[in-house]
Amino acid sequence: MEIAGLAEQFLDFLKYRGLSHKTIERHVANLKDFIPWLDNRKITKEVLREFIIHCRERKPRTTNGLSKEAGLSPYSINSLVSTLKLFTRFLWTEKGYLKEDLSGVIKSLPAKPFFPNLLTIAEVKALINCPRKSDKYHSWVDLTPYNFFFELLACTGLRKFEAMGLKVQDIDFVEAVIRVNIAKGNKARLVPLPRDLGGRFYLWFQERKARPNEYIFQSVVKKGRMVGYHTLVDEIKRRARLLGINKRVHLHLLRHSFITELIKADAPAMKVARIVGHSSLQTTLRYTHLVVDDLKDTIEAHPLNKRKEESQIIPSYLYKEKLLS
Numbered sequence: 001m002e003i004a005g006l007a008e009q010f011l012d013f014l015k016y017r018g019l020s021h022k023t024i025e026r027h028v029a030n031l032k033d034f035i036p037w038l039d040n041r042k043i044t045k046e047v048l049r050e051f052i053i054h055c056r057e058r059k060p061r062t063t064n065g066l067s068k069e070a071g072l073s074p075y076s077i078n079s080l081v082s083t084l085k086l087f088t089r090f091l092w093t094e095k096g097y098l099k100e101d102l103s104g105v106i107k108s109l110p111a112k113p114f115f116p117n118l119l120t121i122a123e124v125k126a127l128i129n130c131p132r133k134s135d136k137y138h139s140w141v142d143l144t145p146y147n148f149f150f151e152l153l154a155c156t157g158l159r160k161f162e163a164m165g166l167k168v169q170d171i172d173f174v175e176a177v178i179r180v181n182i183a184k185g186n187k188a189r190l191v192p193l194p195r196d197l198g199g200r201f202y203l204w205f206q207e208r209k210a211r212p213n214e215y216i217f218q219s220v221v222k223k224g225r226m227v228g229y230h231t232l233v234d235e236i237k238r239r240a241r242l243l244g245i246n247k248r249v250h251l252h253l254l255r256h257s258f259i260t261e262l263i264k265a266d267a268p269a270m271k272v273a274r275i276v277g278h279s280s281l282q283t284t285l286r287y288t289h290l291v292v293d294d295l296k297d298t299i300e301a302h303p304l305n306k307r308k309e310e311s312q313i314i315p316s317y318l319y320k321e322k323l324l325s
Helices: 003-017 021-038 045-057 074-093 121-128 144-156 160-164 195-208 229-243 251-264 269-276 281-290 293-300 316-324
Strands: 177-180 189-192
Touching: 003 021, 003 074, 021 045, 021 074, 045 074, 121 144, 121 229, 121 251, 144 160, 144 195, 144 229, 144 251, 160 229, 160 251, 189 269, 229 251, 251 269, 251 281, 269 281
Parallel strands: none
Antiparallel strands: 177 189
């Protein structure tokens, strides 16, 4: 059987395993890179490693104007590695296409240091309440849904697709919780709804006469449809430019900033992980190294960092003259 046909069976197997739609989409994209490159060659450990080297050197599809690197990022490479591990294991265990398990011969690359350029509280508030005016061709567009969407991400730490998939019935105003049904890894969860934000959501729903089964954030062009991802990206980048925020502003940055601010406030990491939907506590603990405010007093306690007020630092060229005089 041709490898393309086996790839289709592999994707059906992933659906049977219950993987989320977004995860399967990622595997589809990765196999679209691998299958044409393979070009009827046999799958061996040398070929798999050659493909990884090829991906490290090839030009990415887009850099979003943010990177000048020639090859794919370690995150993209590791995504390919994850797909190849699952695919080769499937070919070995389920189909007997491979005579040995090759999933162990390809290794993930070390990830880059996690240092996102976070937004300040003032910048987040400015993005939410940006006094942007539409041009004459888009004066009919209501900016209220965008304001609520950005505030929801910033105040609850939801992932962008989790917020996009919310329906009116997913907001429980009595219990003050959000039922996140479309979540990463199909792991539904409950997220607390901030009291002030919940009150304004309630009034907004009353004003627009929202029905329980409709999306909270809808497309302005295709009524009843979920808002488009690129529409939200364009809006937040437009606001960042208008406000003069000289950072790489993207939707997920609101989530990064939310988690970091909770860590700063000494919120327990386990509770933060439950709120934001981290399956591993280690993912949440990555954010602790971004918070150093509590370490500043500690480092000042070192004897070398304790300076007397009357002491003066003598430049080296003057220090030599003082010794000679």
